[in-house]
Amino acid sequence: xxxxxxxxxWQGLPPARQRLxxxxxxxxxxxxAYVAGRPLLNGWxxxxxxxxxxxxxxxxxxxxxxxxxDWGALGQASGVVLTEVREADGDWSVEGRLPRAGALAALVExxxxxxxxxxxxxxxxxxxxxxxxxxxxxxxxxxxx
Numbered sequence: 717x718x719x720x721x722x723x724x725x726w727q728g729l730p731p732a733r734q735r736l737x738x739x740x741x742x743x744x745x746x747x748x749a750y751v752a753g754r755p756l757l758n759g760w761x762x763x764x765x766x767x768x769x770x771x772x773x774x775x776x777x778x779x780x781x782x783x784x785x786d787w788g789a790l791g792q793a794s795g796v797v798l799t800e801v802r803e804a805d806g807d808w809s810v811e812g813r814l815p816r817a818g819a820l821a822a823l824v825e826x827x828x829x830x831x832x833x834x835x836x837x838x839x840x841x842x843x844x845x846x847x848x849x850x851x852x853x854x855x856x857x858x859x860x861x
Contacts, residue, residue, distance in 0.1 A: 779831035779854035782808065790830075794823035796848070807835075807853045814839065814846035823850070831855050 726734065784801045787810060791798040796819045798812040814820055817839065824834050827850075837850040 782830065782832070786830075790823060790826045794826055795819045796823050799847075807851060808832075810850045810852070812848055813844065814848055817846065820848050820850070827852050 729737070784803075787798060787801045787808065791810075791812060795816075796812050796814055798810060800809075800811040802809045820837065820839060824837070827834055831854065832852045833855045835851045835853050837848060839846055839848045841847075
């Protein structure tokens with residue numbers, strides 16, 4: 717069907733029918749634009765979220781390499797007594813004594829401020845008072861399983 721023939725057919729329709737068809741085609745065009753535009757909008761929003769995430773990741777504190785002496789200083793600043801400090805594959809396992817339960821929270825805050833993640837900790841009461849164990853890992857490494 718040629719365009720001239722289609723136009724003459726359109727002119728032959730009653731005005732009410734022309735308006736109804738025009739509204740119908742407008743609705744179809746809007747729906748097609750929505751279906752085509754929705755993934756584009758979602759992709760744009762995802763790109764913005766990834767960009768924001770990259771900015772936040774750059775702002776994170778980098779893990780500072782720790783040695784046993786650093787753990788001693790962290791323990792002393794937190795008010796805990798460290799009895800054993802071991803490193804294995806870049807992770808640190810720390811054991812010690814607590815004068816009060818809140819002292820462990822202070823130690824954890826200081827460890828996190830150094831860019832490390834506390835993977836596990838435990839507090840137990842024994843004959844000498846409160847004892848704790850703590851396992852820390854650099855923040856950039858995979859969590860322990």
